[in-house]
Amino acid sequence: MTPRASALVLASGLVASGPACAPTAGADHADVAPLPVRLADTGLHAAGAVDVLAPGVRPFSPQYPLWTDGATKRRWIYLPPGAAIDATDPDAWVFPVGTRLWKEFAFDRPVETRMIERVADGSWRFAAYLWDGDGADAVLVPGGAAVDVGGGPPHEVPAVGDCRLCHDGPTPVLGFAALQLSPDRDPAAPHAEPVPAGAVDLPALAASGQLVGLPPAYLVTPPRIAARSPTERAALGYLHGNCGGCHDDRGALAELGLDLRHALDEPGGATDPALRTTLGRSGRAPLPGDPDAARVRIAPGAPDASVLLARVRSRDPQHQMPPLGTRRTDAAAVALLARWITELD
Amino acid sequence: MTIRVASIPSPRYLGAVLALAAGALAACGSREPATAADDPVARGKYLVTAALCNDCHTPMKLGPNGPERDEAHLLAGHPQGVVVPPPPAAQGPWNVSTTDTMTAWSGPWGVSFTANLTPDPETGLGTWDAQTFIDTIRNARHMGKGRPLLPPMPAELIATLTDDDLRAMFAYLRSIPPVRNRVPDPIAPSIAAATP
Numbered sequence: 001m002t003p004r005a006s007a008l009v010l011a012s013g014l015v016a017s018g019p020a021c022a023p024t025a026g027a028d029h030a031d032v033a034p035l036p037v038r039l040a041d042t043g044l045h046a047a048g049a050v051d052v053l054a055p056g057v058r059p060f061s062p063q064y065p066l067w068t069d070g071a072t073k074r075r076w077i078y079l080p081p082g083a084a085i086d087a088t089d090p091d092a093w094v095f096p097v098g099t100r101l102w103k104e105f106a107f108d109r110p111v112e113t114r115m116i117e118r119v120a121d122g123s124w125r126f127a128a129y130l131w132d133g134d135g136a137d138a139v140l141v142p143g144g145a146a147v148d149v150g151g152g153p154p155h156e157v158p159a160v161g162d163c164r165l166c167h168d169g170p171t172p173v174l175g176f177a178a179l180q181l182s183p184d185r186d187p188a189a190p191h192a193e194p195v196p197a198g199a200v201d202l203p204a205l206a207a208s209g210q211l212v213g214l215p216p217a218y219l220v221t222p223p224r225i226a227a228r229s230p231t232e233r234a235a236l237g238y239l240h241g242n243c244g245g246c247h248d249d250r251g252a253l254a255e256l257g258l259d260l261r262h263a264l265d266e267p268g269g270a271t272d273p274a275l276r277t278t279l280g281r282s283g284r285a286p287l288p289g290d291p292d293a294a295r296v297r298i299a300p301g302a303p304d305a306s307v308l309l310a311r312v313r314s315r316d317p318q319h320q321m322p323p324l325g326t327r328r329t330d331a332a333a334v335a336l337l338a339r340w341i342t343e344l345d
Numbered sequence: 346m347t348i349r350v351a352s353i354p355s356p357r358y359l360g361a362v363l364a365l366a367a368g369a370l371a372a373c374g375s376r377e378p379a380t381a382a383d384d385p386v387a388r389g390k391y392l393v394t395a396a397l398c399n400d401c402h403t404p405m406k407l408g409p410n411g412p413e414r415d416e417a418h419l420l421a422g423h424p425q426g427v428v429v430p431p432p433p434a435a436q437g438p439w440n441v442s443t444t445d446t447m448t449a450w451s452g453p454w455g456v457s458f459t460a461n462l463t464p465d466p467e468t469g470l471g472t473w474d475a476q477t478f479i480d481t482i483r484n485a486r487h488m489g490k491g492r493p494l495l496p497p498m499p500a501e502l503i504a505t506l507t508d509d510d511l512r513a514m515f516a517y518l519r520s521i522p523p524v525r526n527r528v529p530d531p532i533a534p535s536i537a538a539a540t541p
Contacts, residue, residue: 161483165490246490252480253488255472286530318455318492318531 032119039113039129039138043078044102050135056081059196062180064189064241067330069155071105073193077176077200079210088213090178090223090264092171092250097122101173107149112157113138116167124172126163153315153327162324169251178202178214178264179240184222188234190332218264225262226269235340236262238333239274242322249273258283258297278308279344285311288319301345303338312337389517392510393420396503401459404446412445421469421524423448423458432456441497450497456532457495465523470515478515479508495531 036042046052053059057078065073079085083096097118104113110131116124129138130145144159166174181202185192195201205211206219225240227233244261246253259273266273278297287293288310299305311321313334320326393399399414404424406415418424424446432442432451441452448459461469470478473488480489485500487493494500506514 165484165486252477253490255477256488291530316533318495318533323486323491323493 031121032125035125035127035140035142037140039115039131039140042102042115042127042129043100044076044113044115050137054078058200059198060176060181060200061193061195062175062241063182063185063192064180064237065191065193066175066242067191067326067333068105069149069153069326069328071107071111071155073106074104074196075175076102084210084212085205086213087178087211090215090218091261093173093177095173099173101176105155107155109133110135110138111147111149111155112141112145114158114163116163116173124167126160126167128157128159128163130157156325156327158325165324166245166322169245170248171245174245175241178218179223179225179237179262181205182218182222182224184224186225186234186237188230188336189237190234190330190336223264226272228269229343231336231340231343235337236272236274238336242330242333244274246322249277256283257281283307285319288314288316298341298344301342303341306341309334309337309341385513385516386520387517388510389513389515389520392506392514393517396514398462398514401447401450401497402462404448406446418524418526419521420462420518421526422461422528425468425527425529429456450495452496453534454495454531455534457497458528458531459498461524461526461528462518463521463524463526464519465525468525468527469523470518471523473515475512475515478518479511482506482511 039045040048040050043054044057046054053076057076059074059076061075078098078100080096080098083098085096085099086094088094095118097120099118100115101117102113102115105111112131113129115127115129117127118124128141128144130141130147131138141157142160144162145157146154147157149155171177181200183201183203185195200208202211202214202222203219206214225233225236227236239260240262244259247256247258247260248254249257249259257277259277261273263273279300281297282295283297284295285307286295287305287307294305295307296305297308303309308321311319313329314320315327315329317323399420402420402422404415404418404421404427405412407413415424427444427446427449429444429449435453441450443450450457450459463469464471466472477488481487481494482500482503484490485494485498485504503511
């Protein structure tokens with residue numbers, strides 16, 4: 001959502017907005033059928049029944065969910081029959097053409113459902129559908145929207161271009177990978193959601209035959225962050241789920257030298273990239289409100305001197321992290337990270 | 346010294362002030378001196394010049410004949426040694442101000458300082474690649490993913506250029522002398538207003 005768009009909130013509830021040059025649906029994929037205008041036509045639900053999933057659509061729940069201002073979420077994936085995810089690289093799954101994933105955002109009622117789809121040329125396309133007030137259907141809003149969700153900052157439905165900010169990296173699909181689907185779930189993960197009935201996890205996916213190449217060790221010993229304490233495990237998981245999509249040393253921000261994803265091909269422990277690139281390490285970003293202070297990403301034992309925590313806490317657009325998709329501080333995450341940084345002393 | 350530059354109701358419309366740049370760019374096509382394939386640096390210089398990048402990213406100084414560009418700080422952004430006082434309070438429609446260097450701007454968005462576009466690795470774009478530059482312009486966000494770019498940067502207008510044009514501009518920016526100049530961070534409106 002652009003600053004201009006994010007400033008738009010109407011008392012009536014919502015207003016279409018977004019970048020003046022936001023791509024239209026399907027504009028980047030001339031050889032592919034245009035995106036459906038209605039969510040009902042995307043293949044998520046059975047015909048005429050928004051509360052019944054279509055055949056082949058399965059729910060899932062990542063153990064370290066992304067914070068979106070307290071929205072409750074539901075997620076689903078569809079893999080074409082006979083096709084499989086290539087998990088040879090456990091940190092960069094390759095999804096078959098035809099894969100579709102949906103995520104519903106609700107604030108007491110469903111507000112929007114996003115979809116990403118891998119199309120025939122191998123690229124991904126993105127869509128956001130805005131629910132009507134009575135939950136009967138949702139319609140495509142390629143330019144994004146700002147929705148009043150009961151006071152305070154609006155919920156921002158992303159424009160197509162905004163989707164690409166997070167999903168054009170080394171792993172366009174975020175939240176559906178080995179660590180996130182591990183059955184060894186972190187009980188201290190902030191905002192962890194109950195696993196829905198019928199949800200697919202790593203063993204179920206492997207058993208279905210729609211996951212190939214996964215190193216067998218991950219089925220014997222499910223992925224788990226090798227941390228020095230439960231607090232550190234949850235903190236690193238939070239950073240993985242909320243920051244690692246962009247702060248990934250394989251991606252466009254590699255030159256920052258800040259890697260917050262938890263890579264399964266790393267040994268973990270004290271050499272975890274999120275520790276190696278933050279603890280006592282100077283960065284470029286200032287401490288919000290104190291530009292003359294030392295620019296230490298994480299100062300062990302000193303949460304108030306840690307730029308990373310200050311930026312997670314901030315909702316000043318010039319400092320906040322993540323830089324989009326949230327307008328309200330994640331108080332639970334701030335408390336967790338502060339506790340962890342204090343422990344590091 | 347502070348110069349009041351315009352009577353502008355909102356940051357959104359500040360872009361209109363810089364539409365001159367877009368007009369110049371739009372008129373470029375028929376008399377391009379070089380194509381990116383021929384000499385991307387020359388073409389990039391042409392585009393950077395026509396887009397008026399220097400107007401804000403090269404500081405002005407007072408010369409014998411009045412204000413002139415400080416060529417020793419070509420495209421180096423707001424000089425780190427120029428510490429600006431709090432901006433004047435907005436009065437009615439006079440709500441945008443700039444300094445005599447033309448590199449610090451205040452308005453409803455707070456105070457912004459123009460970026461160092463030279464290839465200095467510590468304080469400029471030295472560690473960027475062309476794609477980072479393109480993403481920054483296209484997405485109007487720092488490094489393409491981070492904080493929003495602030496007025497008066499007319500990113501939406503520059504984004505009308507093609508990827509080849511933007512690559513050429515970046516090639517030119519990589520060719521100019523690096524200037525070590527750490528530009529201050531922007532100041533939020535509440536802090537800018539509260540600073541005594």
